[in-house]
Amino acid sequence: MDAEMVESAPSAQQRSATAGGTAQVDGAALDAQAPPEPEQLALAAEFPEADGAAWLALVDQVVRRAGRIPEDAEPGAGFEKLTWRTLDGIPVRPLYTADDGPAPETAGVPGAAPYVRGGRANGPAPGGWDVRQRHAEPDANAASDAVRADLRNGARSIWLAVGAGGTAVADMAAVLEAVDLDVVPVVLDASADAADTELAAAHALLALATERNVPPSDALGTLGLDPVGRRARTGAGPDPDVVVPLVRRVAAEFPWVRAVVVDAVPVHGAGASDAQELGFSLAAGVAYLRALTGAGLDMATAAGLLEFRYAATAEQFPTIAKLRAARLLWSRVTEACGRALPQFQHAVGSPVMLTRRDVHGNLLRGTVAGLAAGVGGADAVTVAPFDAAIGGSEPFSRRIARNTQSLLVQEAHLARVVDPAGGSWFVESLTRELAAAAWAFFQEIEAAGGVLAALDTGLVAERVAAVRERREEAAARRTAPIVGVSEFADLAEPVPGRRPGQAPPGGGLPLFRPAEPYEAFRDRSDALLAETGARPRAFLATLGPLAAYTARAGFARNLLQAGGIETPEAGSTETAEDVVEAFRKAGAPVAVLCSTDALYAERASDTAAALRAAGARQVLLAGKADVPGVDGNLAAGCDAPAVIGSVYRALEVQE
Numbered sequence: 001m002d003a004e005m006v007e008s009a010p011s012a013q014q015r016s017a018t019a020g021g022t023a024q025v026d027g028a029a030l031d032a033q034a035p036p037e038p039e040q041l042a043l044a045a046e047f048p049e050a051d052g053a054a055w056l057a058l059v060d061q062v063v064r065r066a067g068r069i070p071e072d073a074e075p076g077a078g079f080e081k082l083t084w085r086t087l088d089g090i091p092v093r094p095l096y097t098a099d100d101g102p103a104p105e106t107a108g109v110p111g112a113a114p115y116v117r118g119g120r121a122n123g124p125a126p127g128g129w130d131v132r133q134r135h136a137e138p139d140a141n142a143a144s145d146a147v148r149a150d151l152r153n154g155a156r157s158i159w160l161a162v163g164a165g166g167t168a169v170a171d172m173a174a175v176l177e178a179v180d181l182d183v184v185p186v187v188l189d190a191s192a193d194a195a196d197t198e199l200a201a202a203h204a205l206l207a208l209a210t211e212r213n214v215p216p217s218d219a220l221g222t223l224g225l226d227p228v229g230r231r232a233r234t235g236a237g238p239d240p241d242v243v244v245p246l247v248r249r250v251a252a253e254f255p256w257v258r259a260v261v262v263d264a265v266p267v268h269g270a271g272a273s274d275a276q277e278l279g280f281s282l283a284a285g286v287a288y289l290r291a292l293t294g295a296g297l298d299m300a301t302a303a304g305l306l307e308f309r310y311a312a313t314a315e316q317f318p319t320i321a322k323l324r325a326a327r328l329l330w331s332r333v334t335e336a337c338g339r340a341l342p343q344f345q346h347a348v349g350s351p352v353m354l355t356r357r358d359v360h361g362n363l364l365r366g367t368v369a370g371l372a373a374g375v376g377g378a379d380a381v382t383v384a385p386f387d388a389a390i391g392g393s394e395p396f397s398r399r400i401a402r403n404t405q406s407l408l409v410q411e412a413h414l415a416r417v418v419d420p421a422g423g424s425w426f427v428e429s430l431t432r433e434l435a436a437a438a439w440a441f442f443q444e445i446e447a448a449g450g451v452l453a454a455l456d457t458g459l460v461a462e463r464v465a466a467v468r469e470r471r472e473e474a475a476a477r478r479t480a481p482i483v484g485v486s487e488f489a490d491l492a493e494p495v496p497g498r499r500p501g502q503a504p505p506g507g508g509l510p511l512f513r514p515a516e517p518y519e520a521f522r523d524r525s526d527a528l529l530a531e532t533g534a535r536p537r538a539f540l541a542t543l544g545p546l547a548a549y550t551a552r553a554g555f556a557r558n559l560l561q562a563g564g565i566e567t568p569e570a571g572s573t574e575t576a577e578d579v580v581e582a583f584r585k586a587g588a589p590v591a592v593l594c595s596t597d598a599l600y601a602e603r604a605s606d607t608a609a610a611l612r613a614a615g616a617r618q619v620l621l622a623g624k625a626d627v628p629g630v631d632g633n634l635a636a637g638c639d640a641p642a643v644i645g646s647v648y649r650a651l652e653v654q655e
């Protein structure tokens with residue numbers, strides 16, 4: 001260092017003061033140098049001071065004008081009308097205030113109990129969270145190439161599927177040839193194969209580290225042992241005690257290796273609510289703590305051997321709150337065991353949200369899920385490739401998934417702020433209420449005898465099924481729309497060809513994707529097109545001018561095309577004869593009347609009768625009007641798959 005640099009370098013006293021140290025500084029001198037206080041700005045001085053009651057009155061006024069509450073409604077009824085509830089019964093209000101934020105004594109800081117704001121003091125800063133890429137490729141050479149490509153281009157750890165549909169245990173060394181096991185964590189997943197394969201893969205990874213002369217004190221990774229998750233997926237499997245011998249070896253020899261995964265994704269994948277997913281993970285984590293501490297490990301060591309896996313969805317704020325609530329809950333559990341501890345989290349893109357149709361929409365879903373996982377404080381994040389629901393992913397889709405996270409970290413700078421959602425009144429409130437709901441489900445599982453008993457007796461399946469039915473109804477009635485599937489379907493869009501993916505083991509909790517009923521109809525439509533050269537068709541019997549019918553014709557077209565049904569229309573018409581003439585040209589045995597209620601009153605009944613006489617097997621009506629001679633209605637909130645199914649039956653297409 002040259003003399004000029006030495007002379008200009010800050011003194012030790014200055015460095016200490018800058019870093020928040022205790023060096024003494026002349027307070028009078030600082031006061032003399034301080035700029036004068038700015039004058040108070042009073043931009044709102046001319047306006048009356050607002051209060052909550054006045055705001056609520058204005059809300060009531062607006063909602064009343066919209067016809068959503070009666071004139072004599074109680075004060076605050078408008079606010080309640082705008083409040084909706086999650087699947088866990090948590091109210092989501094239109095406005096949050098400082099009263100909904102965390103109390104100063106419970107807010108916490110990153111890296112300290114209750115760990116709501118993160119398990120580490122500096123969070124993922126500055127380099128970002130662990131970008132973890134999943135590989136389920138049975139061909140060893142292809143898997144090895146894919147692993148190399150990921151590690152060269154932004155991935156920081158490898159999530160390797162082993163056994164059925166993935167890498168054979170005997171091929172693990174070849175697939176991981178380019179992986180430095182003391183630099184890159186390898187996370188094993190043998191959940192699709194037998195329990196013996198899971199243990200064999202874990203032993204093989206540790207043996208591979210020894211063969212490569214990696215000191216046990218430097219080896220990284222997660223062995224993926226999860227008998228509880230296996231019981232959830234398959235309905236059978238060993239008790240947690242089966243992992244104890246290997247876990248004790250890991251605890252004694254491999255300080256940076258996690259042995260057990262507490263995987264809540266099987267419950268999420270069956271349609272569970274966020275609170276059910278969290279409550280199940282707590283119960284599973286406690287089951288592992290009992291097994292490991294019962295085998296002689298202290299609680300802190302046992303907890304440090306666990307890695308928790310949660311689903312990240314396209315619902316941004318619930319995902320953020322779920323990850324924060326998970327840390328809060330686990331801190332409470334471990335505190336009750338003697339010492340509050342953080343939770344290592346792996347957030348993965350939800351398999352429930354993915355679609356087989358309009359697969360590029362999954363790019364957007366994955367981006368939001370990745371953002372929510374990062375903001376929520378996950379330690380490792382996996383964004384699913386956009387074609388994951390079709391089968392084995394291609395290099396391009398894996399690259400996009402990987403680069404999605406790189407963009408979030410390096411361009412959007414999400415990792416530069418620790419817990420960026422912290423302090424948000426809405427997020428803080430949702431975190432607390434979600435934690436309370438999850439704790440209640442955890443207590444219910446514990447009261448039933450623990451997580452294995454709750455799985456074996458069907459308690460978990462029963463509770464999750466009740467939520468899944470509500471999800472199914474929301475998808476069917478399109479109150480939870482799926483863009484590109486239940487809404488705005490593109491009939492000409494082909495399904496990309498992919499090799500078969502890793503098949504789920506089955507036998508346990510079911511797999512749920514709300515897009516499946518619509519995709520099944522689309523598959524039938526494609527099969528009919530391939531067989532006959534034409535798709536099923538439903539004729540839009542439009543009444544009156546364009547301005548009269550366009551809204552309901554658009555609604556009917558959107559709904560029917562979600563089932564793979566083409567929708568030719570009559571165009572502007574003045575008489576029933578005009579409609580019938582266009583109907584005959586269209587060659588579709590199903591007709592849907594589309595117009596305004598006023599024109600329905602004038603022409604719908606006669607037009608329906610004329611269409612029947614012209615050979616229509618089924619006549620439907622867009623809207624809720626009750627018209628004689630009509631077989632059913634297409635309206636907001638109707639059961640779309642049921643309507644589509646009735647059209648297929650009328651078209652004599654086998655369901």
